[in-house]
Amino acid sequence: MTSLDGGDLDLLNPVRTADPPGDAPFTSTGRLPSRPTVTGLLRDAHATYATLDDGTVADYIPSLAAADPGRFGISVCGVDGTSFSIGDAQDAFSIQSVSKAFTFALVCGAIGHTTVREAVGVNNTGLAFDSVMALELNGGSPRNPMVNAGALVMISLVPGDSAAAKWQFLQEGMSRFAGRRLLLDVEVYESEAATNHRNRALAALLRSYGHMSYDPLLTTDIYTRQCSLLVSARDLAVMGATLADGGVNPLTHERVVDPSVCRDTLAVMAASGLYQRSGDWLYEVGLPGKSGVSGGIVTVAPGKGGLAAYSPRLDAAGTSIRGQHAIRSLSRSLGLDLFASAPVAGPAASGTPSERTT
Numbered sequence: 001m002t003s004l005d006g007g008d009l010d011l012l013n014p015v016r017t018a019d020p021p022g023d024a025p026f027t028s029t030g031r032l033p034s035r036p037t038v039t040g041l042l043r044d045a046h047a048t049y050a051t052l053d054d055g056t057v058a059d060y061i062p063s064l065a066a067a068d069p070g071r072f073g074i075s076v077c078g079v080d081g082t083s084f085s086i087g088d089a090q091d092a093f094s095i096q097s098v099s100k101a102f103t104f105a106l107v108c109g110a111i112g113h114t115t116v117r118e119a120v121g122v123n124n125t126g127l128a129f130d131s132v133m134a135l136e137l138n139g140g141s142p143r144n145p146m147v148n149a150g151a152l153v154m155i156s157l158v159p160g161d162s163a164a165a166k167w168q169f170l171q172e173g174m175s176r177f178a179g180r181r182l183l184l185d186v187e188v189y190e191s192e193a194a195t196n197h198r199n200r201a202l203a204a205l206l207r208s209y210g211h212m213s214y215d216p217l218l219t220t221d222i223y224t225r226q227c228s229l230l231v232s233a234r235d236l237a238v239m240g241a242t243l244a245d246g247g248v249n250p251l252t253h254e255r256v257v258d259p260s261v262c263r264d265t266l267a268v269m270a271a272s273g274l275y276q277r278s279g280d281w282l283y284e285v286g287l288p289g290k291s292g293v294s295g296g297i298v299t300v301a302p303g304k305g306g307l308a309a310y311s312p313r314l315d316a317a318g319t320s321i322r323g324q325h326a327i328r329s330l331s332r333s334l335g336l337d338l339f340a341s342a343p344v345a346g347p348a349a350s351g352t353p354s355e356r357t358t
């Protein structure tokens with residue numbers, strides 16, 4: 001894959017997820033279903049979507065082309081720390097753009113959301129994650145922290161007076177989200193560092209517009225390291241659960257960020273986490289999400305938990321195809337969709353018009 005620009009969602013996603021059966025917990029309220037129910041639903045989703053062979057593994061970063069396209073894992077972590085995984089949920093892969101959501105949270109926590117919003121913005125570009133045109137159309141403003149240009153500006157805002165200090169801040173912060181020390185995949189890092197001419201160009205362009213406060217080459221290098229941190233689907237579920245849990249990691253019980261930072265991060269993920277397809281995603285899945293080109297996706301159900309998937313075959317916008325399908329289905333069957341509600345018990349629920357007296 002050389003270009004991940006644009007494309008029609010339905011071309012590569014011909015299978016629409018059926019609505020869940022009538023007795024499924026298809027509302028956004030309450031807790032995750034019981035352990036046997038979650039386990040059964042994960043098993044079903046994995047078996048159903050493991051048969052999809054659409055899409056291609058990313059190869060514009062040469063080392064990513066070596067990924068086994070058949071790998072597929074799903075993981076859920078509740079805010080109470082209970083976790084459920086199926087398939088290749090422990091496979092290690094580079095986090096890539098999924099990292100952008102967590103960097104946004106960490107930097108907002110450190111320097112405040114107002115500064116970050118003024119520097120980066122919170123609106124969708126409507127264009128691909130690596131679009132240069134989006135910058136030119138918007139006077140050099142990246143528009144949001146989920147596209148590469150915005151993620152580069154985020155790196156320039158990371159606290160630290162040296163590249164090493166900035167990197168340490170990020171690696172330690174991401175590790176707190178995951179509840180374990182995350183390590184760099186040196187091969188992926190070196191492969192991307194040798195080929196990331198487009199990101200270097202974006203950083204230079206941002207600098208020319210006055211939107212890049214740190215050295216553009218060092219910024220791109222730190223961003224490339226950030227994208228090369230090794231995670232598993234299970235790690236992503238825990239990281240998502242930390243955002244779902246008001247910023248407290250449900251495994252380590254460590255506070256990583258404040259609740260208000262989680263709230264802002266989820267809003268930005270909802271608006272732009274799936275780039276130009278964020279509207280389709282929100283319409284179909286009803287959850288804030290973030291994808292990456294190595295095949296990871298994380299979604300967050302506030303107050304309930306994190307749901308993550310890994311599968312390297314991607315659609316034209318750079319998002320895992322099996323992962324999208326599995327998460328779309330599980331959002332409904334696990335009752336995570338933020339926009340789904342059911343009437344409360346009472347006259348209205350039984351069809352009788354309600355009357356209110358004052």
Ligand code: DON
Nearest residue numbers: 096097129227291292293318
């Ligand atoms: O900057 C890049 O191109 C990669 N390191 C990350 C891109 C990415 O994951 C886009 N998401 N789907």
